[in-house]
Amino acid sequence: MNANSLQNYLEALHRDCAGIDTGAVASYIPELGKADPDWFGIALITVEGHVYQVGDSRQPFTIQSISKAITYGLALEDRGTEAVLSKVDVEPSGEAFNSISLEPETGRPKNPMINAGAIATVALIEGNTPVAKLSHMLDCYEKYLGHPVVIDEDVYRSEKSTGHRNRAIAYLLRNSNIIEKDTDDVLDVYFKQCSLLVTCEDLAMIGATLANNGFNPLTGVRALQDRYVPAVLSVMSSCGMYDYSGAWIYEVGMPAKSGVGGGIVAVLPGQFGLAVFSPRLDERGNSVRGIAVCKKLSADFGLHMFHIGRATASSVIHARYDAAQFPSKRIYEPEQIRILSEWGQKVIVLEIQGDFAFNSAEIVIHESMRAIENADFLIMDFTRVGEIDERALTLITDFIHSLFELSKQVLITGFCQKHEFAKRIKQRIEVTANSPLLDCEDIDHALQWCEQNLLANRVSK
Numbered sequence: 476m477n478a479n480s481l482q483n484y485l486e487a488l489h490r491d492c493a494g495i496d497t498g499a500v501a502s503y504i505p506e507l508g509k510a511d512p513d514w515f516g517i518a519l520i521t522v523e524g525h526v527y528q529v530g531d532s533r534q535p536f537t538i539q540s541i542s543k544a545i546t547y548g549l550a551l552e553d554r555g556t557e558a559v560l561s562k563v564d565v566e567p568s569g570e571a572f573n574s575i576s577l578e579p580e581t582g583r584p585k586n587p588m589i590n591a592g593a594i595a596t597v598a599l600i601e602g603n604t605p606v607a608k609l610s611h612m613l614d615c616y617e618k619y620l621g622h623p624v625v626i627d628e629d630v631y632r633s634e635k636s637t638g639h640r641n642r643a644i645a646y647l648l649r650n651s652n653i654i655e656k657d658t659d660d661v662l663d664v665y666f667k668q669c670s671l672l673v674t675c676e677d678l679a680m681i682g683a684t685l686a687n688n689g690f691n692p693l694t695g696v697r698a699l700q701d702r703y704v705p706a707v708l709s710v711m712s713s714c715g716m717y718d719y720s721g722a723w724i725y726e727v728g729m730p731a732k733s734g735v736g737g738g739i740v741a742v743l744p745g746q747f748g749l750a751v752f753s754p755r756l757d758e759r760g761n762s763v764r765g766i767a768v769c770k771k772l773s774a775d776f777g778l779h780m781f782h783i784g785r786a787t788a789s790s791v792i793h794a795r796y797d798a799a800q801f802p803s804k805r806i807y808e809p810e811q812i813r814i815l816s817e818w819g820q821k822v823i824v825l826e827i828q829g830d831f832a833f834n835s836a837e838i839v840i841h842e843s844m845r846a847i848e849n850a851d852f853l854i855m856d857f858t859r860v861g862e863i864d865e866r867a868l869t870l871i872t873d874f875i876h877s878l879f880e881l882s883k884q885v886l887i888t889g890f891c892q893k894h895e896f897a898k899r900i901k902q903r904i905e906v907t908a909n910s911p912l913l914d915c916e917d918i919d920h921a922l923q924w925c926e927q928n929l930l931a932n933r934v935s936k
C-alpha cells in the first residue's frame with residue numbers, strides 16, 4: 476500500500492528543490508568534477524528503522540568530509556576522550572575546511588571536522604599500518620551501514636595526486652608532534668576515507684544510528700558506544716557545516732556534517748537521520764539543495780532540536796486492538812455475535828497519546844498502514860493527545876484522504892475537548908464517503924458504527 480503521507484511530503488519537497496540550480500560541482504579534485512550536477516536524492520530513516528527515500532537516493536558518491544565524524548567517534552573509542560582532546564580541540568574555527576587552524580602554542584587543530592583535525596584523528600585510530608587502520612575503519616562503517624563499503628579508486632588517486640595542501644597540513648602536525656608517526660601513512664588513510672562510496676540511504680542510516688544512541692536501527696548492531704555519541708553530535712553541531720555551522724544550527728537545529736561530494740547528513744537525536752545528496756555546492760562547500768531541503772523540513776515540522784516537549788516514539792501508541800478482541804458494549808443476537816467475532820479484525824482501533832508532532836504522526840501513519848492492510852475500518856482515538864502540531868495534522872489528514880481513496884473508512888474519536896483540532900481537521904477533509912469521520916464522540920460509538928456496517932455487509936452478501 477502506498478498511502479504514506481511522509482513519503483508524499485518528501486516527494487513534493489524533492490520536486491520543489493529540484494528547481495534550484497545554483498552552486499557548482501566541486502572540481503578542485505578532478506575526479507569529483509565528473510559528478511552529474513542534477514543528481515538529487517533525499518533519504519530519511521527513523522530510529523524505529525522506517526526508511527523513506529526519494530530521487531537518486533541510491534546513487535553512490537564519495538563520502539568526503541562526512542567521514543570525519545565517523546573517524547572521530549572511532550578515535551574516541553580507541554583512545555578515550557582525554558587522549559583525543561590532547562591532540563584535537565573542539566572549538567569551531569570559523570574558517571574553511573582546508574584552513575590551517577592550529578593552536579599557536581601546541582599546534583593542536585581547532586576541531587576534528589576541518590582537514591587538520593581530521594588528519595590528526597586518523598593518526599589516532601588503532602592500527603600500526605595503513606592497511607590495519609583502514610580495515611579497522613571499514614569494520615566500523617559496516618556496523619553503521621549494515622553492509623560493507625568500498626573505495627572509489629579513481630577519486631582516491633585523484634585526492635592523493637592533488638592533495639598537496641593536506642600534505643602541508645600533515646607536515647605541520649608532525650612538526651608539533653600532533654602526528655607522532657609517518658605522515659604519508661596517515662594521509663593515505665585520510666585520502667581513502669574521503670573516497671569511500673556511500674549512497675544517500677547509507678548516510679541516512681549513519682544519521683539514524685547516531686540518533687539511536689549508536690545502534691543501527693535495522694540490524695541492532697552497535698556502531699558507536701553510547702557514551703561517545705554526544706561528543707560526535709556536539710562537534711557536528713558546532714563545526715559540521717564548514718564556516719556555515721553557526722547559522723546552520725541556529726536555523727536548522729540539527730547536528731550535521733557535509734562533504735564536498737554533495738552529501739549532507741543531519742541527525743535529530745532520538746528521532747531520525749536525514750540525508751540529502753546533490754553535488755551543486757555553495758562557496759563554502761555545502762550542497763545548495765541539501766541546505767534547502769533540511770531548512771524546509773526543519774521549519775515545516777518544527778524540528779529544531781531545542782524545541783522541547785516532543786512525545787517519544789515508544790509512547791505514541793497507547794493501545795492497538797481490533798473489534799474481535801474488544802467489541803463495543805452493544806448487546807447483539809447470537810448470530811450477530813458470531814459474525815462480529817469472525818469479522819471483527821476488519822475494525823482496528825489505535826489509541827494515540829502524547830503531543831502530536833512530526834515523529835508521532837510518522838509513527839501513527841506507519842502503524843496504521845500496517846494495521847489497515849487487511850482491515851476496512853480504522854478508528855483513531857485522540858483522547859490522550861495534548862498539543863497538535865499544524866504540519867503533523869497535515870500529514871495525518873493527507874493520510875486519511877489516501878485511505879478514503881483505498882475505500883477504507885476512518886473514524887476519529889476523542890476530539891470533543893479539542894474543538895480547535897476538530898475545526899482544523901474538518902477544514903481539511905471533505906467527507907465524501909458516508910463515514911461519520913468526526914461524529915462519533917467516543918470509541919464505543921465508533922465501534923458500534925463499524926459493527927453495524929460489518930453486519931449489514933455480511934447479511935447483504
Ligand code: GLU
Nearest residue numbers: 539540572590669734735
Ligand atoms: N577530500 C577532501 C579534502 O581533504 C575532503 C573535503 C571535504 O569534503 O570537505 O580536500
